[in-house]
Amino acid sequence: MAPSKLINGAIKYLYTNVSVKAVIEALATGGDIWCEELESVKDAAGLMCPYTLQPYTVSLLKNTSSTGGNVLGLDPSNGPVVNVLLLTYWTEKRDDERAIGFMQRASKRIEQDADAKGRLVPHIFWNYAFSHQDALRSYGEENVYKLQEASKKYGPNWLF
Secondary structure (H helix, E strand, C coil), rough: CCCEEEECEEEEEEEEEEECCHHHHHHHHHHHHHHHHCHHHHHCCECCCCCCEEEEEEHHHHCCCCCCCCCCCCCHHCCCCEEEEEEEEEEEEEHHHHHHHHHHEEEEEEEEHHCCCCCCEEECCCHHCCCCHHHHHHHHHHHHHHHHHHHHHHHHCCCH
């Protein structure tokens, strides 16, 4: 996958994500890191940089477990999880390298901070993974097998 794409020939975008335990300090620190790193690209043309939090509550994870489980590899006994989605949009090719560097630095720092404080959850949400992130592996070997079997049954082109 290319690190940036064009939408209607005008807007480039890049996504990455980090999952953390649902602890206010982890989310606030992530936001602080995001804002610090944002300084390096704040003058990029057409820049939009949402810092988005997607929670997975214990009740949601328990309900998926009771109906056959989920392929995300998130265990409700580990408590609630928040997926920190880092999204960046810009319009000019001249800003590509800066935008890519910004995203790499911000996600790495957020991940390192959460890991150092025991708050990192080793899950990467596939829909928002950056090209260097191995989202599928984070789902766990058993879940990858389930996805492969479903792909054989329902997807003739073997997505997995």
